[in-house]
Amino acid sequence: MSRTLRVGAAQMGPIHKADSRQAVVKRMIDLLDQAKAAKCDLVVYPELALTTFFPRWYMTDQAEVDSWFEREMPNAATRPLFDKAAQYRIGLSFGYAELTPDGHYFNTAILVDRAGSIAGRYRKVHLPGHSEYDPKRSFQHLEKRYFEPGDLGFPVWRTFGGILGMCICNDRRWPETYRVMGLQGVELIALGYNTPSVNSQKADEGPQKRLFHHRLCVQAGAYQNATFVVAVAKAGSEDGHAMIGGSVIVDPEGAIRAEAQGEDDELIVADCDLDATIFGKETIFDFKRHRRIEHYGRITSQTGVILPPQ
Amino acid sequence: MSRTLRVGAAQMGPIHKADSRQAVVKRMIDLLDQAKAAKCDLVVYPELALTTFFPRWYMTDQAEVDSWFEREMPNAATRPLFDKAAQYRIGLSFGYAELTPDGHYFNTAILVDRAGSIAGRYRKVHLPGHSEYDPKRSFQHLEKRYFEPGDLGFPVWRTFGGILGMCICNDRRWPETYRVMGLQGVELIALGYNTPSVNSQKADEGPQKRLFHHRLCVQAGAYQNATFVVAVAKAGSEDGHAMIGGSVIVDPEGAIRAEAQGEDDELIVADCDLDATIFGKETIFDFKRHRRIEHYGRITSQTGVILPPQ
Numbered sequence: 001m002s003r004t005l006r007v008g009a010a011q012m013g014p015i016h017k018a019d020s021r022q023a024v025v026k027r028m029i030d031l032l033d034q035a036k037a038a039k040c041d042l043v044v045y046p047e048l049a050l051t052t053f054f055p056r057w058y059m060t061d062q063a064e065v066d067s068w069f070e071r072e073m074p075n076a077a078t079r080p081l082f083d084k085a086a087q088y089r090i091g092l093s094f095g096y097a098e099l100t101p102d103g104h105y106f107n108t109a110i111l112v113d114r115a116g117s118i119a120g121r122y123r124k125v126h127l128p129g130h131s132e133y134d135p136k137r138s139f140q141h142l143e144k145r146y147f148e149p150g151d152l153g154f155p156v157w158r159t160f161g162g163i164l165g166m167c168i169c170n171d172r173r174w175p176e177t178y179r180v181m182g183l184q185g186v187e188l189i190a191l192g193y194n195t196p197s198v199n200s201q202k203a204d205e206g207p208q209k210r211l212f213h214h215r216l217c218v219q220a221g222a223y224q225n226a227t228f229v230v231a232v233a234k235a236g237s238e239d240g241h242a243m244i245g246g247s248v249i250v251d252p253e254g255a256i257r258a259e260a261q262g263e264d265d266e267l268i269v270a271d272c273d274l275d276a277t278i279f280g281k282e283t284i285f286d287f288k289r290h291r292r293i294e295h296y297g298r299i300t301s302q303t304g305v306i307l308p309p310q
Numbered sequence: 311m312s313r314t315l316r317v318g319a320a321q322m323g324p325i326h327k328a329d330s331r332q333a334v335v336k337r338m339i340d341l342l343d344q345a346k347a348a349k350c351d352l353v354v355y356p357e358l359a360l361t362t363f364f365p366r367w368y369m370t371d372q373a374e375v376d377s378w379f380e381r382e383m384p385n386a387a388t389r390p391l392f393d394k395a396a397q398y399r400i401g402l403s404f405g406y407a408e409l410t411p412d413g414h415y416f417n418t419a420i421l422v423d424r425a426g427s428i429a430g431r432y433r434k435v436h437l438p439g440h441s442e443y444d445p446k447r448s449f450q451h452l453e454k455r456y457f458e459p460g461d462l463g464f465p466v467w468r469t470f471g472g473i474l475g476m477c478i479c480n481d482r483r484w485p486e487t488y489r490v491m492g493l494q495g496v497e498l499i500a501l502g503y504n505t506p507s508v509n510s511q512k513a514d515e516g517p518q519k520r521l522f523h524h525r526l527c528v529q530a531g532a533y534q535n536a537t538f539v540v541a542v543a544k545a546g547s548e549d550g551h552a553m554i555g556g557s558v559i560v561d562p563e564g565a566i567r568a569e570a571q572g573e574d575d576e577l578i579v580a581d582c583d584l585d586a587t588i589f590g591k592e593t594i595f596d597f598k599r600h601r602r603i604e605h606y607g608r609i610t611s612q613t614g615v616i617l618p619p620q
Contacts, residue, residue: 125602128594153605156618163618173594175485175534176606183608185617201593209563213533216564220530223523224485253519254526281615283511284438284483288614292435295463296486298493300610304598305591307495308466308473 003161003274005188007230008035008043011247013264014236015052021077024050027265028081028094034267036088041114042160043085043267045094046234047124047169047192048107050078053234054097055142056196056241058133065146069099073110073118086116091160093190095168097146098123107147109166109192113159120157122166123150126174137200139241143170154180162187162274169193172231173217175224176299182225183287187274191218191231197242211246215256223254226280228272236263252277313471313584315498317540318345318353321557323574324546325362331387334360337575338391338404344577346398351424352470353395353577355404356544357417357434357479357502360388363544364407365452366506366551368443375456379409383420383428396426401470403500405478407456408433417457419476419502423469430467432476433460436484447510449551453480464490472497472584479503482541483527485534486609492535493597497584501528501541507552521556525566533564536590538582546573562587 010031015024028045035043048054054068073096074082085092091114098108107127111120127149129141154177156165165181165188172191181189195214199205214231222229228251235245247260249270257270284290298306320341325334338355345353358364364378383406384392395402401424408418417437421430437459439451464487466475475491475498482501491499505524509515524541532539538561545555557570559580567580594600608616 125605126600128600149602150605158618158620170594170600173534174601175489175530176601176609179485180606180608183612183615185615202589213564216526216530216533220485220526223526224483254523279512284480286614290436290438290480291484291486291613292459293610293613295435295460296490296610298490299486300603300606302493303601303603304596305493305495308468310468 005041005160005162005272005274006039007249007270007272008038008040009230009232009247009249009258009260009268010035010043010045011232011245011260011266011268012046012049012234014238015234016239017052019052021050025077025081029084031265031267032081032084032088032090035090038267038269040090040269042091044190044230044232045092045192046232047095047109047194048097049094049192049234050096052238053194053243055129055146056140058140058142066099069097069105071099082112082116085112089114093166095192105147106150107143107168109168109190111157111159111164111166111190119159120155120164120166121152122155122168123152124168124171125150125154126171126177128170138198138203139196139200141200156181156184156186165189167191169195172221175221178221178225178227182227186225186227187277188228188230188272191229193231194234195244197244207244210244214244214246215248218248219250219254219256222250222252224285226252226277226285228252228277233260252280315351315470315472315582315584316349317559317580317582318348318350319540319542319557319559319568319570319578320345320353320355321542321555321570321576321578322356322359322544324548325544326549327362329362331360335387335391339394341575341577342391342394342398342400345400348577348579350400350579352401354500354540354542355402355502356542357405357419357504358407359404359502359544360406362548363504363553365439365456366450368450368452376409379407379415381409392422392426395422399424403476405502415457416460417453417478419478419500421467421469421474421476421500429469430465430474430476431462432465432478433462434478434481435460435464436481436487438480448508448513449506449510451510466491466494466496475499477501479505482531485531488531488535488537492537496535496537497587498538498540498582501539503541504544505554507554517554520554524554524556525558528558529560529564529566532560532562534595536562536587536595538562538587543570562590
């Protein structure tokens with residue numbers, strides 16, 4: 001039986017502060033309609049897909065902060081997306097800010113099966129940025145202020161005929177992310193991101209270098225774990241803050257199968273044959289034959305750098 | 311005080327089975343002379359720099375196997391290289407097959423300081439290939455037959471005004487390699503390799519894809535640990551067996567600073583300012599602020615894949 005999934009990467013253009021959830025969900029449904037016409041099995045949307053990338057704004061009013069979070073999923077605003085996807089029998093993955101019933105704040109992504117049920121939930125582990133206002137930066141990146149680090153690790157799920165995982169934005173720069181999923185046999189990773197076009201701490205690091213680092217990490221993670229990676233941007237200028245596009249579908253050899261060309265709402269599609277992961281997993285990256293965990297101890301025993309003695 | 315090292319990557323063309331150590335060392339000294347003219351501080355040569363890549367040959371005669379190994383270093387054949395380097399006050403790194411006094415076999419690299427003394431030793435951890443003759447392969451890759459996995463981990467050394475490490479060939483495909491050194495603050499990694507131009511188990515994977523994977527892993531490892539990587543090939547056709555070139559000097563942002571153009575003996579040079587590692591190590595890859603080791607457990611607790619429950 002074929003294990004080919006036709007995957008749509010639904011890049012989204014900017015979402016401004018003033019844009020309502022309802023307006024955004026309408027755009028997501030438009031992309032879903034395109035995916036239906038393209039006969040997709042699964043559509044991946046960006047990180048924080050329902051709102052602007054609010055961690056760029058310094059806020060002290062907790063009610064204002066909370067206004068960016070979802071207390072339940074689906075909710076009134078997103079229900080039409082879930083319903084339409086279930087009607088189409090298309091799976092979804094998208095990110096949103098999650099406020100749990102017991103008061104915890106996460107940068108979350110979910111995987112929704114073809115019946116419209118939530119099959120998997122991931123909470124972003126690698127929060128970039130900082131927690132207090134930083135006057136030295138050209139703009140703020142306050143993810144460490146508004147979110148707690150994810151508490152679910154890097155789970156994978158048997159669904160869509162394969163083994164799927166998720167990660168979010170800055171997670172893609174950390175090889176540990178892919179490896180923990182690779183050690184569970186992951187075959188396709190859904191990954192949303194919002195990446196500013198300029199480094200807030202280094203003005204001469206612009207969009208070309210940012211796109212290079214993005215592709216480099218995603219392609220290396222895919223190759224080194226013999227998995228597909230579907231990396232999907234929210235792109236363009238949100239209230240004057242530019243973000244890179246560059247959504248890509250990368251195959252288990254690290255090659256780009258499809259890449260977005262613009263910075264607006266744009267669906268790219270690729271057929272992902274999950275059996276294409278087998279060759280890498282059984283040869284050069286056959287972990288059980290080649291990994292040497294007796295020499296990896298520092299990776300889990302120390303968080304930061306320990307310099308050699310002087 | 312400047313911490314800029316001028317580094318030469320001394321790519322070497324083919325070494326055939328019939329070539330003597332003396333002839334090879336003469337070529338290494340010719341490259342060293344070029345490095346002296348270019349005012350290099352450190353020259354990096356390939357893996358198994360003194361001989362052909364003998365693990366492609368299936369051997370059952372232990373005396374024949376042992377003939378490819380060095381019992382001491384320096385020895386009569388390599389002494390002229392050590393002497394010339396010390397005269398020039400240029401450091402060296404090169405690889406060779408090491409047979410220890412107590413009878414162990416390793417794929418080894420050494421770091422030689424400006425005075426001609428061995429400052430560091432590394433033994434290849436990630437041995438690729440197989441240990442018995444494999445009739446299904448288009449050629450053999452018997453590293454697991456002739457070598458034991460390295461027993462020294464991934465050490466780093468304070469030398470040349472910075473923190474230097476080494477790895478060898480297939481090690482570069484494993485993010486654990488760079489990370490274990492990154493967690494010790496590594497600033498420059500010397501890396502030799504011998505990489506066949508065709509995948510012995512997949513005839514349609516040729517040199518362009520092999521070069522892509524090579525660059526991808528080296529550039530990702532450099533960027534994700536904010537370190538220079540000096541990756542140096544033995545290239546060209548050894549007794550009819552083609553190997554990729556593509557020696558590169560990669561900076562801490564993952565950018566290629568210099569790249570070999572051919573498949574023969576060729577010196578490429580780049581100035582490596584070790585202070586260029588600081589920005590990455592203090593911002594996006596400030597490990598102590600961003601890593602979450604509580605979620606990395608599988609990386610050191612399990613060697614192979616453990617699939618999720620059915």
